[in-house]
Amino acid sequence: MMKIYICCAGGLSSSVLAKRGNQELIELNKQDAVSINLMPFRSFIQKQQPCDVVRLWPHQRFAAEDWLKQTTVDYPVYTIPSQIYGLLNAKTIIEDGEDIIEIFKNNHQNPAYFPGEKEVLTNKRKVSYREVNKK
16 A cells, blocks of 8 residues: 655645545545545654655745755655645645655655656646656
């Protein structure tokens, strides 16, 4: 089972996404394959929950970079692009989660990012990376 943690500052927007995401998982019959959990980023750092990927809201990017300078983790920590954050599309969060895990397996670089998307705040993508790069 892929375990995704969505971390923000306080939990309001991430709780909406987690609820929507878990609803979509049931509709797609993926509830046994993926779990979407939410937690404020500070709490996640303190508790270090087992997971496959941590997805951060854009405003947590700098806190994550500071934390990653002090620690090493064996999962990708990825900042959600601003446009995706605004849309709260759970399908995109799940697809990007699957794909960023694969990228991280190859390079173990944190914070993790997709090719050409290192600067997340200027990223205007509204769908998953795999959707944009379908050929």
